[in-house]
Amino acid sequence: MRKIVTSVIAGIGLALACGTSVRAQDKELTIFWAEWDPANYLQELVNDYTAETGVKVTVQTTPWPDFQTKAFTEFNAHGDAYDMVVGDSQWLGAGSTQGHYVDLTDFFNQHKLNDVMAPATIKYYAEYPGGSGKYWAIPLEGDAIGWSYRKDWFEDPKEKEAFKAKYGYDLAVPTTYAQLRDIAEFFHRPDQKRYGVAIYTDNSYDAMAMGVESAIFSYGGDLGDYATYKVDGITNSKEAAAGLDMYKQLYKFTPPGWGKTFFVEDNQAITGGLAAMSMNFFAFFPPLVNKATNPYADVTGFFANPAGPDGKRFAALGGQGISVVSYSKSKDEAMKFLEWFIKDETQKKWAELGGYTCSQAVLKSDAFQNATPYNKAFYDTMFMVKDFWATPEYAEVLDQLNQNIYPFVVGGKGTAQEALDKTAADWKATFTKYNRYK
Amino acid sequence: MASVALTNLDPASRAAARGWSDLTIRNLFIIPTLVFLIVFNIFPLIYSLGYSFTNFAANRSEPWQFVGLQNYRELLSDDHIWSNFVITAKYVIVSVAGQMVVGFGLALLLNRSFPMKGLITTLLLLPMMMSAAVVGLFWQLLYSPSWGPINYVFGLGDFAWLSNPDSALYAVAITDIWMWSPFVMLLSLAGLSAVPQHLYEAAAIDRAGWWYTFTRITLPLVSPILLIALIFRTMEAFKTFDIAYTMTTQPTAELIAIRLYKQAFQQWDTGKSCALAYIVLIMVLAITNLYVKYLNKVKER
Numbered sequence: 001m002r003k004i005v006t007s008v009i010a011g012i013g014l015a016l017a018c019g020t021s022v023r024a025q026d027k028e029l030t031i032f033w034a035e036w037d038p039a040n041y042l043q044e045l046v047n048d049y050t051a052e053t054g055v056k057v058t059v060q061t062t063p064w065p066d067f068q069t070k071a072f073t074e075f076n077a078h079g080d081a082y083d084m085v086v087g088d089s090q091w092l093g094a095g096s097t098q099g100h101y102v103d104l105t106d107f108f109n110q111h112k113l114n115d116v117m118a119p120a121t122i123k124y125y126a127e128y129p130g131g132s133g134k135y136w137a138i139p140l141e142g143d144a145i146g147w148s149y150r151k152d153w154f155e156d157p158k159e160k161e162a163f164k165a166k167y168g169y170d171l172a173v174p175t176t177y178a179q180l181r182d183i184a185e186f187f188h189r190p191d192q193k194r195y196g197v198a199i200y201t202d203n204s205y206d207a208m209a210m211g212v213e214s215a216i217f218s219y220g221g222d223l224g225d226y227a228t229y230k231v232d233g234i235t236n237s238k239e240a241a242a243g244l245d246m247y248k249q250l251y252k253f254t255p256p257g258w259g260k261t262f263f264v265e266d267n268q269a270i271t272g273g274l275a276a277m278s279m280n281f282f283a284f285f286p287p288l289v290n291k292a293t294n295p296y297a298d299v300t301g302f303f304a305n306p307a308g309p310d311g312k313r314f315a316a317l318g319g320q321g322i323s324v325v326s327y328s329k330s331k332d333e334a335m336k337f338l339e340w341f342i343k344d345e346t347q348k349k350w351a352e353l354g355g356y357t358c359s360q361a362v363l364k365s366d367a368f369q370n371a372t373p374y375n376k377a378f379y380d381t382m383f384m385v386k387d388f389w390a391t392p393e394y395a396e397v398l399d400q401l402n403q404n405i406y407p408f409v410v411g412g413k414g415t416a417q418e419a420l421d422k423t424a425a426d427w428k429a430t431f432t433k434y435n436r437y438k
Numbered sequence: 439m440a441s442v443a444l445t446n447l448d449p450a451s452r453a454a455a456r457g458w459s460d461l462t463i464r465n466l467f468i469i470p471t472l473v474f475l476i477v478f479n480i481f482p483l484i485y486s487l488g489y490s491f492t493n494f495a496a497n498r499s500e501p502w503q504f505v506g507l508q509n510y511r512e513l514l515s516d517d518h519i520w521s522n523f524v525i526t527a528k529y530v531i532v533s534v535a536g537q538m539v540v541g542f543g544l545a546l547l548l549n550r551s552f553p554m555k556g557l558i559t560t561l562l563l564l565p566m567m568m569s570a571a572v573v574g575l576f577w578q579l580l581y582s583p584s585w586g587p588i589n590y591v592f593g594l595g596d597f598a599w600l601s602n603p604d605s606a607l608y609a610v611a612i613t614d615i616w617m618w619s620p621f622v623m624l625l626s627l628a629g630l631s632a633v634p635q636h637l638y639e640a641a642a643i644d645r646a647g648w649w650y651t652f653t654r655i656t657l658p659l660v661s662p663i664l665l666i667a668l669i670f671r672t673m674e675a676f677k678t679f680d681i682a683y684t685m686t687t688q689p690t691a692e693l694i695a696i697r698l699y700k701q702a703f704q705q706w707d708t709g710k711s712c713a714l715a716y717i718v719l720i721m722v723l724a725i726t727n728l729y730v731k732y733l734n735k736v737k738e739r
Contacts, residue, residue: 203687256583259601396705411603
């Protein structure tokens with residue numbers, strides 16, 4: 001009898017032990033992001049979390065063009081397929097006001113993230129509305145527009161001599177848009193299949209808008225007053241028009257057929273030996289320093305966005321914050337994951353893997369700035385970034401900008417001023433429709 | 439023994455012997471079809487019609503409001519939308535006309551005996567079996583001014599087909615012609631093979647020329663099936679999305695289907711996009727009805 005009782009107790013104990021183990025393994029979190037290298041780095045990072053806690057974390061990805069549609073389709077259905085999403089900064093308005101994101105203000109204040117993360121990343125990846133002190137995401141992947149260039153072309157003595165003779169100053173990494181334009185013109189030699197510059201022109205999402213706004217901001221222009229939604233005289237200011245006009249001038253020196261290009265093509269402009277300089281988000285630079293993917297890796301250099309005529313220097317912000325989806329059934333588990341993610345050692349590991357940490361301490365460290373040929377330029381850029389409208393109707397606003405500037409830049413129709421006047425009128429009508437001028 | 443006896447009966451009697459009436463068998467086929475039709479076609483159609491009179495946005499949690507005809511009014515007075523319709527009309531005319539000419543021409547060439555006719559016909563049919571998105575990406579490469587073979591073959595240098603606002607739409611139309619001419623060819627071949635041979639023999643005896651035979655015998659007898667091809671291709675061209683979306687982002691090639699997609703799934707303006715879908719539907723129905731009326735007249739001749 002004693003044997004039977006002992007066996008039963010042992011059996012129950014074993015079953016409970018197995019049950020506990022199974023339950024620990026059953027805990028799962030799904031993070032949704034776009035399909036690119038940083039998502040692979042994140043998967044590598046979260047494997048450590050699984051090893052520490054037994055909670056399986058999967059980074060689910062989808063190609064960039066489908067990212068927004070797929071995420072919002074799931075949000076709108078109040079689906080729980082994703083526990084967290086690494087959403088674009090422009091989604092903050094829609095994500096917060098439409099109830100898709102969990103309010104992380106308490107979490108933010110409790111962990112004093114305002115002191116931990118770079119100021120620009122908090123402003124653009126986490127807070128909505130601007131200046132409200134309400135936070136909806138934790139800055140995860142910092143990113144911004146930067147430039148790669150062919151060091152060997154720039155350092156060739158014959159080229160240097162010819163450039164100096166033509167433009168009257170030394171050929172070097174451009175510090176102003178005017179110099180960037182001169183250098184693009186100088187190296188633009190279609191008969192040799194060499195071109196001056198590669199810029200973003202795709203208008204199906206935000207590629208072209210990011211390139212154009214970098215120029216507009218640096219020329220002293222703005223897209224509008226994000227607090228009051230005022231656009232008249234701001235969106236279509238003379239400074240903004242000058243910035244857009246500069247972008248149009250740069251388009252003249254792109255390789256032929258450069259009318260639907262984004263990050264893939266702009267990297268190909270360097271890997272294919274096509275262009276002297278190429279614009280891209282920093283997150284797309286890793287293949288350019290890899291000899292397996294870039295035959296010119298040894299002679300590829302990087303620089304931050306140049307200044308406008310008055311010395312103002314800005315770059316369009318990319319990157320994303322991570323938000324907890326309000327329809328998730330594992331919100332508490334997701335919060336525990338975020339607590340792990342913001343730890344200093346996790347942020348350090350994130351940067352080592354290739355992710356662009358937003359932690360000020362890691363960004364400032366020599367280890368980070370010397371880790372790659374472009375990390376220093378990235379560090380400089382992250383303190384001069386500006387973003388697009390993050391208002392809930394940003395998709396409509398983005399489409400209107402695309403519709404107005406694309407025919408000017410790529411099609412050569414009208415003037416910069418006309419394109420921006422039309423944009424200001426369209427945006428005013430849209431913001432009026434959504435009662436933003438209360 | 440019973441099964442042997444059953445197999446000797448006709449299908450209806452066999453079913454009756456099993457206890458299935460004609461009505462049961464008919465219902466077995468019709469009821470699932472009806473359910474499918476109601477659930478996946480009629481219900482969404484009515485539901486979206488309802489939405490088209492509201493300000494419903496699928497990405498907002500706030501309740502929607504009934505706005506009457508406001509969506510329709512705004513759309514029909516929007517210059518951008520009219521511009522999309524004009525672009526679509528241009529595209530339909532160029533693309534469908536091209537497909538009819540190329541498709542029917544190919545059918546005339548194939549409607550005779552020559553070596554490897556079967557293989558050549560099969561090869562010609564391949565384009566329409568491909569995915570439209572893949573075809574779009576493939577032609578994007580063909581048009582590339584840097585490494586695409588089209589400019590090389592025709593000596594066009596750096597001409598940028600898809601970046602040029604004046605040529606982008608026609609470049610997409612040429613791709614659509616390449617992809618769908620085989621469909622017209624297939625239907626035309628069926629029509630050509632149905633023309634009674636004795637008519638051609640009689641014409642030959644009367645020493646009728648090729649043009650006379652073509653315009654008085656071939657074309658009138660094939661025209662009903664050509665009109666059917668025309669109806670199908672017009673409807674499809676009007677709805678073209680994938681090829682154009684993958685090939686170019688030129689606003690001058692923004693077809694109405696692309697505008698509809700942007701309105702519905704990028705801007706989440708659900709109510710208005712439903713209204714736009716209905717405007718497109720009404721236009722397609724109107725055009726199709728015109729064709730069908732003409733088709734009936736042709737048949738009566």
